[in-house]
Amino acid sequence: MAAPDTAVDLSQAMRLEPVLLGDWLVVAPLLLTILGGALCLITRKNTQAQPKIAIIILTLLVLSCAGLLARVLDQGVVTMVAGAWLPPFGIAFTADALGATLALTSSLVALAVAVYGAVDIDRSGRRYGFYPFLLLLMTGVCGAFLTGDIFNLYVWFEVLLISSFGLLVLGNERAQLDGAVKYAILNIIATTLFLIATGLLYGIVGTLNMADIAIKAREIGMEGPLVTVAVLYFLAFAMKAAAFPVNFWLPASYHTPRIVVSAVFAGLLTKVGVYALLRIFVLLMPDARAALADLIALVAILTMLIGVFGALAQTDIRRMLGYLVISGIGSMLAGLAIGTTPALAGAIFYAVHSILVMTALYMAAGVMRALGGSYSLRELGGLYGANPTFAAVFLMLGFAVAGLPPFSGFWPKVLLVDAALVGGHGWIAASILITGLLTTIAIGRVWVFAFWRGGAEGTPDGYEKALAVPDPRVSGAGIWLPLGLLLGLIVLLGVQPEFMMQVAGRGAASLGEPLGYLRSVFGDAIQ
């Protein structure tokens, strides 16, 4: 059969110009982590080499994410499409300031976790795949932050979810299996809800490209089934982000795995849910955000307060930190509820802060366990005497999570409270401040019981019980380097917030006024 005469103008369907070298940075995080994950899988039994491979790959990941952020700040939103097909037909990867910032922060945290894991995860844990799962988890996380296609977002959520299952059951203990059942079932239901909403959305707007949805949903307005879709998305991502009243999977599971796994979960997973909420409710469906603003505000306030009250009532430090993760989610949702550009910038800044500080706090909990032999506030004590430097580190991290200056938690709270007062949301501002106070008390309790008290509960005043010889690994660089890296970043963001403020402002602006985002995907013809 002779080929029909088809003089097709390919420029109608494809981007013919070669991809700029710098634009490859958009997909570099995915390539690196998938290849690294495969490499770690191949060398699964070589438990000595695995940490080295993972640390090298994650260092490259940090560099590529930093390069991507620099490029986005320099030249605006960067888009790359699969197969060079023009959007909305080619699957787009679109990195804006928000996605690139969160990807960079996550990769820094993952690097810290990989270093810490080299000490904390024993040989059997490595053989069961700690490093491959960690790298593939990062594939999912970076993919979710950088994709420009909503079905693709679903796929990345599943990638990170299946990797997190592997990490969660590492060790195969009874409590882990119990926690994993609850975590797995509730998270699968949440992603299924996400898929339902995406199916319905496709039925309404006929496209999956985020920029295209943003245009079409603005034309349709908030009518008919789009309301249903918006509510479904809110439920799905609120479950992912562990917002009240769908937060119960988090305190049930986050204290069960290895402490370094808890650290990476607390840093990354819930924030991906918050990111998706920001992306969908501000970029894609701003009308839906406006319509649901009161509901989001209520959920935000309840999440903040329930989280911090839960934290006050815990005996186990890890469970207390889990509740503080939830409480932080409330603050980010508050930014979404207010919805102005400064408020969104506050939410983005808070997300960065929360990723760093929650990971660092879980790592610190691991050190407390190594020093004091327990996670229970009843049994811990005398840690100040054992290691005064670490006592100071923990106190600094505690101040950061409570939002006291001069640490990273202070500035996002300033932005959020200011935006709440300007927007006339007094209740939100009051809740943020009360949550900050209660968080200080919760952290203060830990510090007083675990560090200041001479020994376990019942130790008389002024008497210092000699601690058992601490785990020798605690004094090693494998613990202090990652903890120091995160603490350094937290202090840096606290004393030099201008850069982060600017980046968060850029991210918020590109969500609220997406012209740059749309032009990056569809070319300059978009008005």
Next chain:
Amino acid sequence: MEATVSVLIGLFFAVAIYLLMSRQLVRILLGIAILGNAVNLLIFTSGRLLREVPPIIPEALQVPGETIANPLPQALILTAIVISFSFLAFLLVLAFRAYQELGTDDTNEMRVAEPTGDVRPPQGY
């Protein structure tokens, strides 16, 4: 055709949610399996249901000559089927291991991670 299938999807969702509310782990897993299928059918239907019309554009035309079913949702379902299948496989193993270790499949009694009657937090310094 779409209306009939929509009712079927509604039934699927109802059954799935009923099963998910159960306390027995096995029933919850069945609920998740049915929920996954309900979603697949939902996406399938949202792309139009037509039999025996190939989604091929004739040579002389720019758009299909007659109404065709949208092939994209079908591709999405393929992805979703693979994912939900693998998740279900993982969940089955997880549930079995949990049953082995915990000796129960009643979620009310699965309290190892969050024991009832746990020690209360310290009341005073």
